Amino acid sequence: MKPPSGQITRISTLRALAQRSMFILLVLSAFGLMLLGKADTVVIERARTLVADSVAPVLEALSRPAATVADFVRNTRELVELREENARLRQENDRLLKWQSAALNLESENDRLKDLLRFRPDPGTRGITARVIADSGAAYVHSLLLNAGASDGVSKGQAVVAGGGLVGRVTEVGRRAARVLLITDINSRIPVFVGDRRLRAMLVGENRDRARLIYLNGPGQPGLGERVVTSGHAGALPPGIPVGVVTAVDEKSVVVEPYVQRHRLEYVRVIDYRLPGLGTGAP
Amino acid sequence: MSLARLSLGQRTSQFLRRQVPVALAVLLLVLAQVPTQVPGLVEVAPMLGLICVYYWAIYRPDLFGAASAFALGLLDDILSGAPLGSGALALLLAHGVISRQRTLFHAKPFAVTWPVFAVVAAGAYLVRWLGAGLVRGAVLPAEPVVVGWLMTVAAYPLLGWLLASLNGTVVKDDID
Known part of the structure; x- marks a missing residue:
C-alpha cells in the first residue's frame, strides 16, 4: 500500500529538519571542542591519547615500509x-680526529678540576629509543607521534633528542x-645558552623551519654561527643538549636553525632526566 | 526488489559497498600520517579527506553524511595533533555548503566541479587556519596553508577520478 502523498511530504520535511538540526549540533560540537581544547583540559588529552594509542599499531606497521622506500630513494x-x-x-675525519684528541685532553682536565671543586655531577640519564610513526598537520602544529608511551617509561615533559640535537618535548x-x-x-x-659567552635566552618556535631567540640576557648580540644549547633552567630539560646554530x-x-631536520627523523631518544634530590632540599 | 527479498550474501555485499566511501577516506587519512622523509612535504601535504567529503557530498550524500565529515575531521585533528575541532569544523562546513547545493553540481562536467572544489577548499583551509590559530592563540604562518591548498586542488583530478570510477562500480546499490 502506498502512503498518501501528504504523508510523504511530511516525512521528508521532518527528515530535512532532523538533518539540519544534526548539522547545527555538529557545528556547535566542533566549536565546543575548540573551546575545550583552549582550556587545555585533561579530558581532551585523555581522548587524544586513547585514539592515538589505538591507531599506533596501524601507524607503526605502515611507517616501516614507508621508511624502507625512503631509505631506498636516499641510498x-x-x-x-x-x-x-x-x-x-x-x-672531515682528519678534522674530527684532531677534535677528538682535544676533547680527550679537556675531559681529563675537566675531571681533575671537578675533583678539586667537589663538583656535584649531573644525574645519569636514561634513554628510551622510539620510532616516529606519524608526522602530519605541520601547517597547524609541529609535532610527531612516537611508538613509545607510559608503558615504556615515557612521561610528560621529557626531552626528545636525535643524532644532531634536541627534537622537542613530550606533551601527551x-x-x-x-x-x-x-x-x-x-x-x-x-x-x-648561546655561544661561548653563554648568553641566556629563550628559544621560541614559529611553526616554521627555523626558531627565534627572545629575552636575550647578557652583553651584546650573539654572533652568526654561534651554537645554541639547552641551559637546563626550570629543570625540565637536561643542560647542554645541542639545539641549533x-x-x-x-x-x-x-x-636559529635547529640541528635536527624534521624530515630526517626516523628514530629518536626520549631522555629520562630527573634533577638529583628534587624535593629533598637540593639547591 | 525490496530489501527483505535479498539473500544474506547480497545484503552483506550491499552493506560493505555502502561503507566504501567513508572507509576509503579513513584509509587515506591514516596513510597521510605516515612519515615520508621528503623534505618540506609535511607542511604542505594535501588534505585528501576534503576531496572525499566534496565528491561524496555531491554524488552520494546518503553514504557520506555530515556526521562522517565531522568524524573524519576529528580523526585528522587527533592523529596530526592539530587543535581539536578545527579540522572537524572545516570538513563539516564544506560538507554543509556542498550538500545544500549539490543539485547545482550534480552531473556537471569536470571543468565546473574542479574550480568549485578550489573555492570550497579555500574556504575549508581558511576555517581550519583561523580555528587552529584561535585555539593556539597565535597567528599561524599562512604560506604552508596556501601551498597546502594548491596541493589539494592539484590532487583533486587524480583522486576525484579514482572516486568517480568507484562510484557506480564498487559503490552501487543492488536495490533501489
Missing part, C-alpha cells in the same frame, strides 16, 4: 654522490604512543 641518491662524499668525509603520553612538540612549534619555549641576527630578532 640511490647517495650512490651517485659517493666519490665526492668520500673525499669530504675523509677531510598514552600507554604505547606519545606526542612530541617540536622546538619549532609556535607554542614551544626552551631556555637556552644562529643563522641570522638583526635588530629585531635572532634566528
